[in-house]
Amino acid sequence: MxxxxxxxxxxxxxxxxxxxxxxxxxxxxxxxxxxxxxxxxxxxxxxxxxxxxxxxxxxxxxxxxxxxxxxxxxxxxxxxxxxxxxxxxxxxxxxxxxxxxxxxxxxxxxxxxEDNEEKSLIYYEMIRTLRESSALPDETTLFSFVGSGSVGIAFYNGRTMYDSMTVPTGALQLGEMFRSIQQTTDDFGHVIADYIHSMLTYDNLEVDCRNIRHVVFTGSMISVIAAMTDCPFTGGMYRIPVEKMRALYDEIRAQRPESIAIRYKVSIRIAEMLYLSLALYLSLVSFTQADTVLSPRSDMSDCLIRSVLIPAELAAYRDYLLDIVLSCAATTADFYHCNKAHSEYIRDISLKMFDRLSSQHSLSQRDRAVLELACVLHECGHAVSARHHLQSGYDVIRHTDLIGATKGDMLLAATIARYNELEEPDLSDPEFESLPEDSRTRAAKLTAIFRAANALDNTHTEKLSDITVRMREETLEIAGRTNENMYLERYAFEQCAAYFTDVFGTGIRLRVRSALK
Amino acid sequence: MPDDRKKKDKKKVTTSKENTPYTSMENLNESIPGAAFPTVKTDVIAAGVKPLSQPENPYPYYNRELSWVDFDARVLDEAYETENPVLERCRFLGITGSNLDEFFMVRVAGVQVQVDHKYSKRDVSGLTPEQLYKMLSDKIHDFSEKQYSCLRRSILPTLRHEGIEFIRPDKMNEQQLSFIRSYFDKVLFPVLTPLAIDSSRPFPFLANKSLNICVRLKVTDPADYERKGKDKKGKGKERQEAFAVVQVPGILQRFLEIPGEAGHTFCLLEDIIIRFMDRLFEGNEILSCSPFRLTRNSDLEIDEDSEDLLIEIRESIKKRKRGKPVRLELMSGCDPATAKFLTGQLDVHKEAIYVENSPLDLTLFSKFANIEGEDRLRYPKLTPVNPPADFWGYSDIFQAIRDKDRMVHHPYESFDSVVSFVRQAADDPDVLAIKETLYRVSGHSPIIAALIRAAENGKQVTVLVELKARFDEENNINWALKLEHAGCHVIYGLVGLKTHCKITLVVRQEEDGIRRYLHMGTGNYNDSTAKLYTDIGMFTCREPFGADASGLFNFLSGYSRPPIFSEMIVAPHGMRDTFEALIRHETDNAKKGLPSGITAKVNSLVDPQIINLLYDASRAGVRIRLIVRGICCLIPGLSGVSENITVISIVGQLLEHSRIFRFENGGNPRIFMGSADWMPRNLDRRVELVFPILDEDLKKRAFAILDMIWSDNVNARQMMSNKEYVHIEHRGRPAVNSQQEFIHIAREKFEERQAAQMASPAHPKESPRSAEEDEI
CATH class of the missing domain: 3.30.420.40 (ATPase, nucleotide binding domain)
Structure with missing residues (x-):
């Protein structure tokens, strides 16, 4: 054959x-x-x-x-x-x-x-399995993945993930901690609960937890816990009553891993991981109102290999990623009191420009998403420093962990948002210069679009409506309708035109029509 | 074969004291089980004391070694059976000999090692090694007498009646003497090497199981033999006595046909050598010639942590050849001085000396059973049906398997279907990979040839060769190297576990994707034994089986942890738990009043935990039918313990080898087949595979096979509560020889399909081969 x-x-x-x-x-x-x-x-x-x-x-x-x-x-x-x-x-x-x-x-x-890539893959698989089993809750749900190196926590609002965090200590690392603390306390569970609580408090996430009735957990120990609590794998997932988990934890908490291993016929390594994972899960669940833990099959490998094999799956995953990145970015933007209407406005214009220029920029859909990200987050810096908001915004965005986005994505987004009509990227900027060469060109193109779009709402009043973007005689024409004074926007826009032309080799012009007939 | 329906309608009792043997090295491979259970007072239980399962008074358990000798006794029964063709009786007798050899080399040797090390812990049956050793010695001595009684009083007279006789040189006429003289000069003399024994020449190393002649001489040439010993007066003897050993060459056939008046006349090699022994010791006076034979401890000690298992096993094989003697066979009438000399030199226990009639080493009768020109004195040749009914009309074996699961019952249906599976895979351009486990293979295995061809054709071929297959280690090393040279990826199994499962996996690239085809069986991939062993194989391409098979091979290859198997039951990863759960389930069902029952066909039933669960089930009212060919440590029919358990053993023309397990499952019976016996070694120390039969047609067929075997009343013997085996009385029912019935069934199906094909105007997918070359 x-x-x-x-x-x-x-x-x-x-x-x-x-x-x-x-x-x-x-x-x-x-x-x-x-x-x-x-x-x-x-x-x-x-x-x-x-x-x-x-x-x-x-x-x-x-x-x-x-x-x-x-x-x-x-x-x-x-x-x-x-x-x-x-x-x-x-x-x-x-x-x-x-x-x-x-x-x-x-x-x-x-x-x-990267950690965020890994977590977003895992959550994707969890959501996907729950959706296939018609078990995906339509209200706020806490998702968590306990790995050996870190613990991921994410919040789902019935439609998409809207917030997430990563606790950089997983079961294996807790194991190391456990061995040293074990000498001084026999209730390591409380230590873990305190630790988790402190992590949630940083982000005020414990408030979100209080009314949550659904938790979806995953991790390598779930199947062991399910087996020990006699919870079968049915309908693509385990359903483990919290009460049973707690009873199991109470049973093993005073035992040494060696005793657990003998009693449950598991290896000492599994016994140790079991104890720590249970402590982690129970700590998390204690912040919620949930009485049952759902645990669907959630192997990130499944998502990766499916994306390789089935193009539609890849597209679906990209859509999901974009969705959660932007949702989580919006949550972050809220946290920094960004002007949501302004962000949405320039995001819309940017994307129109991006799409119209597609034959000229050779950028990817991922770059398009980064552009969106920059639009959503570009005002974060204002909450830190009005005077140095661009630099502050750059720092905030760059160091924000957003599920679904890589460090590279965040750096690129931070770089794009770093410039307004008065500042333009060049190699004298240490941040711009430090970008990898291929990223610099991408950053330049995306920044050129972003600056122009941002300039059009310089006053944060969204004056132009019915905005269209089209190519006319080697010039990108942005047209809109307004009856308001556009001087400031026009000025800002013109500041951006030269750079735009440098980057794309194409001119750019603004055409404003009166809304009055 | 004579009409079995007339046979054995008389009640014939073989008691556990009446020792008699049958084939199978497969029973010998386990080390002595630890004394996991305290002493068992079977006599108390047998006397009617209500048994309990508490630790202080556990269930009865029959010693496995003693049970093994009983099994061999059932084989000897077949040698006694006058209605069997006489050459087949010779074959049965030969088998009892080779079985006993292996029993000594492994099992008796193991007990002897424990005795030597003063190990005194009782085994599961309540015996100390010393007690057991004594009991075995007594039992085997009795058994040995029976073997020779069978030969001399029954087989040899019958052979004579059929014109076949053995004669000794002193009864030969001049023509015959001249013939053997010439044979001695031309053939024997050049290969004989007398080994003198004196102070400078110590007792020679004698190969395991070799037949030797110890010669006592009066030395007349002092140059040859050192003068030693003085009489009381200090005067040196003029002529000294000395000993020498002459090995009967193993490379030559033990029996020689010589000219005779009618029929066939044979002479034994050792008799010819003794007749002309003076030619080897010219100038010396021969005082006596005494044949003897030595059996050595042949259990391999393998360091599995060794870097190269192959080299380690080669070294161990060398050591095995030098194992400690565990049996010395002397001939009755052996020269007393020689006997004393040999027992002194060889350092054998008194109980390990066996004085037997002529000839020593009855294994010669296995070959003798094949003498040319006497087919009338053997079973009619069994021609396996080819193609088997399930493959009728298919030239593409993969198509057949794609259409539905297939089952093949050997040797009634040809093993060629299995060989074809591998051959087709080797030549099929769509096949990407072949994986197979090999435990025991034949001398010129067509399977190996196909695997080599597959590798040459660019397929990824992975072969797991179990180097630790007892007594096949050398053979397997040779095959392994050949396969490696051909480009196959050869793996040698897992540390601490013997790979005993029988499975072949073929990965094929098809239009709708990768598909995996499987063969799983109860017997080895050995085309030779497949003609003599009853086994069942199943072909399938069901995906859960394919995934399980891949997981199993990845585990065996060391590429992956053992997976969670969805359909297969694999030892040591869950087979014990699964069987125990299945038995308990029947017990629970019986207690709830639901339909329950267990039918199991195994070669040996030894595992104490399984036995206890079967007793529990019996007490709960589960009807249990056990078909145990060989060792059975469970005692059936005991009041309050096992009255719901019936045990039968089938010993007949073919070696019963398939393992089948049926559980009634509350009225929805499940049936499994595979490679595992109910022995600790199979459940805990081997990689074994048992698979469910899922296809409804095949299920029905499997049930029918099991029912047919259970209804056997010709070759079946029932184990009684006193551990004796008795033939099943017909009581007016027709005689049923299940093996003969399966032959008829396979032929009938074949003929039905042939007739249907002839009658049908439609052409079949391909004309089946009508010739059946495979013959037994």
């Missing part, structure tokens, strides 16, 4: 903190069909959380695991291999060297997923 007549087969390797996993899947009848699922224990996390580095022994183990996976990959004539890694390798000081060694020995390029 000719290869091109066969459905595509893809492999996804996920190098996690405690195990390296691979799945191979194909498309059958339009749906993803998993063919293989392998997991091999490689304790990257142990090394990294203890020493900050991955030891050579562990690197060898990782390479051995990947070589085994490659054998299986060959058995299925896999056309597309994606390898990603998350917390452990992300935090390893010798990350680049490890990646290089793996590349040389196995030929596998590993992409290091």
């Amino acid at each position: 000719k290869a091109n007549r066969c459905p595509k087969v893809a492999a996804l390797i996920d190098i996690g903190s405690s195990e390296t996993r691979m799945q191979i899947a194909q498309v059958r009848k339009g749906k993803m069909d998993r063919i293989e699922a392998l997991s091999y224990p490689v304790a990257l996390g142990r090394d990294v959380y203890a020493t900050g580095r991955v030891s050579q022994t562990t690197v060898r183990e990782l390479i051995k695991a990947l070589e085994g996976f490659l054998n299986v990959i060959r058995e299925y004539a896999v056309s597309d291999v994606t390898a990603v890694t998350t917390t452990a390798l992300r935090r390893a000081k010798n990350r680049d060297l490890v990646l290089d060694q793996v590349k040389i020995r196995t030929g596998i390029d590993i992409r290091v997923l």
Whole structure:
């Protein structure tokens, strides 16, 4: 059979903190069909959380695991291999060297997923599974993922995620903490609860929690907890009563991991993780009114491999990402008292310009999203410093963790929002100069659009209506209707025109018509 | 084969004291189970004392070694059975010999090691190693007598009646003597090496199971033998006595056909050698020639942490050849001085000396059963049906499996279907990968050839060769290297676990995506034993099975942790728990008044936990039918313990080998098949696979197979509460020989389809092959 007549087969390797996993899947009848699922224990996390580095022994183990996976990959004539890694390798000081060694020995390029990317993938899968099972709550819901390296918390409003945070301490790291605190207290659960509470308080998120009746948790220990509380996996998820979780926790809290391991026939590692994960879950749930924990299957690998195999899935995931990025960005903008109407207004104009210029800018949909992000967040700096609002805004945006956005995205958005009609990017700006070369060009193009759009609402009064954007004789013409005085906007707009032309090689002009007939 | 329906309608009792043997090294592979249970007073329970399951008074348990000898006794029954063709009786006798050899090499050796180390803990059956060793020795001595009684009083006279006889040189005429003289000169003499024994030449190393002749000599040439020993007066003897050993060459056939007046006349090799022994010791006077045979401890000690398991096993095989002697067989009438000399030299327990009739080493009769030109004295040749009914009309085996699950019952249906599966996969351009487990393979295995071809054709071929398959280690190492050279990815199994499951996975790229085809079986991928062992195989491409199979191979390859299996039951990851749960479920159902019942066909039932659960089930009212070919440590029919349990054992022309498990499941019966027996080793220390039959047609067929075996009253013997096995009385019912019935069923199905094809104007997808080359 000719290869091109066969459905595509893809492999996804996920190098996690405690195990390296691979799945191979194909498309059958339009749906993803998993063919293989392998997991091999490689304790990257142990090394990294203890020493900050991955030891050579562990690197060898990782390479051995990947070589085994490659054998299986060959058995299925896999056309597309994606390898990603998350917390452990992300935090390893010798990350680049490890990646290089793996590349040389196995030929596998590993992409290091940022924390936000990882979490957004996980939440996507959780939402997707719940939606498929018609179990997605239509009111505010707390989502959480307890990983070995970090804990993700996100809030869902019945339509989309609107806020999120990452607690940079996962079960494995808590384990290290646990071992030292264990000597002084036998109720580590309270320590964890305090810790979680302090993290939520920073963002005033504990207020949001109070009225929440639905919690959706995931993590590697959920299936163990479900098994121990006799909760079967039905309808694509576990449903674990909080009461049962608490009873299990009460039962094991006074036991040493060794005793838990013997009693429940699990390894000591699992016993330890079980205790810590339970403590984390119960701490989170204690801030809410929920009486049942939903736990759908939520493997980020599923989302990644589906995106490779099914173009529509990729598009759906992008839509979701954009949706949550902008929703969370809006929450952040609210927090900084940004002018929402102004942001929406210039966002609309920017996107019209972006789309009209598509044949000339060769930018991606992701860049379009970053432009939107810049529009939503560009006023954050005002809440910090009226005098240095541009610089403050740059700093705030750059250091904001937004689920669905990478650090690169945030840096780009911060750079775009850094300029108004009076400031334009050039290499004398240390921030602009520090961008990677390819990002500089993208930043320049997006900034040119953003500045022009922003200039059109210089007074934050959205004077122009019926705005259209079209190309006329090598010039981008923005036309609108108003009866109001547009002098200030015109002035600002003209300040931006030269730079715009520099960037796109195209002129730009504003055409204002009277609204009076 | 004679009409079995006439056979064995008389009640014939084989008691546990009446020791007699049958095939199967497969029963020997387990180490002595630990004394996990306290002493069991079976006599108390048998006497009617209500048994309880409390630790201080657990359920009865029959010692597995003693049970094994009983099993071998049932095989010897077949050698006694005058209605069996006489050469088949010879074969059964030979099998009892080889079985007993292996029993000594592994099981008796294990007990002896415990005795030597003064290990005194009682086993599950309540016996100390010392008690057991003594009981075994007594039992095997009795058994050995029976073997020779069978040979001399029953088989040899029958052979003579059929014109076949063995004669010794002293009864030969001049022509015959001349013939063996010539044979000795031309063939034997060049390969014989007498090994002298004296102070400078210590007792030679003798190979395990080799037949030797110890020669006592009067040395007349002092140059050859050192003078030693003085008489009381200090005067040196003129002529010294000495010993030498001559090994009967194993490379030559043990029996030689010589000219005779009619029929066939045979002479044993050792008799020829003894007749002309003086030629080997010219100048010395031969005082006596005494054949003897040594059996050694052959249990491998393998360091599985070794860097290279293959090298480690090779080394262990070398050591095995030098294991401690566990049995010395002497011939009755053996020269007393020689006997004393040998027992002194070989350091064997008194109980380990077995004085037997001629000839030593009855395994020769397995080969003798194949002498040419005497088919009338053997079972009629069994021709496996090819193609099996389930594959009728298909030239594309993958198409057949895609259409529905398929089942093949060997040897009634040809093993060729399994070979074809691998062959087609090897040549099919759409096949990407083949994975297979190999435990025991035949000498010129077509499966291996197909795997090699597949690798040469660019397929990804992964073969798990179990190097630790007892007594096949060397063979498997050779195959493993051949496969490796051909480009296959060969893996040697897992540390601490023997891979015993029988599974082949074919990954195929098809228009609608990757599809996995599977064969799972109850028997080895061995085309030779597939002609003699009754086994069942299932082909499927159901996706859950495919995913489970991939997970299993990834685990075996060391690529992945064991997965959670959705359909397959895999040891040691959950098989014990699953079987225990299934049995408990029946117990619960019986207590609730729901339909319940268990029918299990295994080669051995040894596992104490499973046995206890079966007793529990019986007490709850579950009707339990057990078909246990070999060792059975459960005692049926005990009041208050096991009166709902019936145990039968089938020993017949073919070796019962399939493992089938049926659970009534509240009226919705489930049936499973696979590679596992109910023994601790299978459930805890091996990778075993048991699979459910899901296809409704195949389920019905599997139920029918099990029912047919259960209805056997020709080859079946029932185990009684006193551990004796008795033939099942017909009581007016027709005789049922299940193996013969399966032969008829397979043929009938074949003929039905052939007739349908002839009658149908429509052309089948492809004409089936009508020739059945496979013959038994």
